[in-house]
Amino acid sequence: MRAPEKRSYTVEEAMQKLMHFCAYRDRSQKEVEDKLIQMNMIPAAREKIIIKLMEDKFLNxxxxxxxxxxxxxxxxxxxxxxxxxxxxxxxxxxxxxxxxxSEIDQKVYLETLYELAERKLEKIKEPNDFKRKKKLADHLLRKGYESQLVFDCVNDLITD
Incomplete structure (x- = not known):
């Protein structure tokens, strides 16, 4: 049993495919590059396609x-x-x-942090305040919030 042959694309076919790929949702240059590699495009063709996509505002x-x-x-x-x-x-x-x-408004960011914290706090069934704080802080840190904001929020919501 031999491996299936990989389809090869002309630059035009690849360009059309990538235009649809980029039009569906915004893509990073790395995603487009990876897609072109997956399509077996040679480096010169990849570069040409990426430049054209940028010129035509498909890639930004x-x-x-x-x-x-x-x-x-x-x-x-x-x-x-x-x-x-x-x-x-x-x-x-x-x-x-x-x-x-800069797309994130700081006021909305803090409101979201507190909203997330309050929602999580309702689900934490831990009688020990120290452990509750740790569980809540860990959850918020995993979500990617800054440690100082997390600790201020946790201390506001759980007072010893």
Whole structure:
């Protein structure tokens, strides 16, 4: 039994596929690059396609960073630390990460942190206040919120 042959694409076919790929939702340049590698495109063709996608506004790292931040914060309620880590994984530059994070209003950020904390606190069935604080803090830290904000929030909600 031999392995199935990988389909090869012309630059035009690949370009059409990637236009649809980028139009569906904002993509990072790394995601597009990975997709082109998966499609067995040679480096010269990959570069040509990426440049064309950028020229035609299908690929824009700043737009990607901004929409990624908005989406992860609004839908998944992630904190800035986790969002930053995920953007770094996608090879987004530090200035673009900073630009993306500017999409989060600080007042809404704190309200979200407290809302998440209160919701989690209702589910923690631990009589010991110290352990309750630890469980709550761990949950909020895993969500990617800054440690100082988490500890202030936990101390506000659970008083010894």
């Amino acid at each position: 790292e700043e737009r990607f960073a901004r929409s990624f931040v908005r989406g992860k914060f609004r839908m998944k309620k992630w904190g800035k630390i986790k969002i930053t880590q995920e953007l770094r994984k996608r090879e987004i530059s530090a200035p673009l990460i900073k630009t993306g994070l």
